[in-house]
Amino acid sequence: MNPSTRSGVFGRMVLPFALVPPVMIPLAMRDHAAIYRLDPAATNWEWVALLVFLAELASVTVVAGMLRLTTPADALRPTRARALTIAARAAAPLWASAVVLAVPSLGALIVAHLLAHAVALRRLYRDIREELRLDNDIQALHITYMAYSVAAILWAPVFVLIFVSLS
Numbered sequence: 183m184n185p186s187t188r189s190g191v192f193g194r195m196v197l198p199f200a201l202v203p204p205v206m207i208p209l210a211m212r213d214h215a216a217i218y219r220l221d222p223a224a225t226n227w228e229w230v231a232l233l234v235f236l237a238e239l240a241s242v243t244v245v246a247g248m249l250r251l252t253t254p255a256d257a258l259r260p261t262r263a264r265a266l267t268i269a270a271r272a273a274a275p276l277w278a279s280a281v282v283l284a285v286p287s288l289g290a291l292i293v294a295h296l297l298a299h300a301v302a303l304r305r306l307y308r309d310i311r312e313e314l315r316l317d318n319d320i321q322a323l324h325i326t327y328m329a330y331s332v333a334a335i336l337w338a339p340v341f342v343l344i345f346v347s348l349s
Contacts, residue, residue: 188263195270200238203280204231210283217286230344237340238273241333245269248329249310254321257314268313269329272306275299303330 208227211220246265253259260268279298282291307326316322 186263188266191263191266191270195267196239196242196273199270199274199277200235200242202277203238203283204235206280206283207231207234213284214286218288218291233340233343237337238277241336242266242269242273244336245272245306245329245333248332249325252325252328253314254316254325257316257321260313264313268306268309271309272302272330275301275305306330 208231210218211225211227215221243266246262246269249265249268250259250262275298276295279294282294285291303326306329307322310316310325310329311319311322314322314325316325
């Protein structure tokens, strides 16, 4: 797989790292669900993991599309593969934060996930400034928040579905 193509980026960056949370969810629910105040038998955690995996794939694709869509006319528009690379690099801290599910601590999970969001936003901002060669900080921040907010909006119904299925 050529890393400069969309399928290469998906195969080398997105798929391997996006599998971390779906693998960790059933393991955490099997080993220490009580820490998260959940009943491990109440929900089919494999289906929740699959839903999270599909949402991850969709959100990386949507963020890449938003990067191309919100690029100013006077800036260098990234290729589809490069936009996908930027989106995957921004998502990597969020995928990695799922490893904390191995630690039986709700506080550690919350802190790790909040830190992952901060690192993801910072990585996205820096990649946008570098790739689009933007000198204007406000423009770079605007593109960053537009792309990131679309992913956040995508995740809202996923969380609603998960929490509704838990109750």
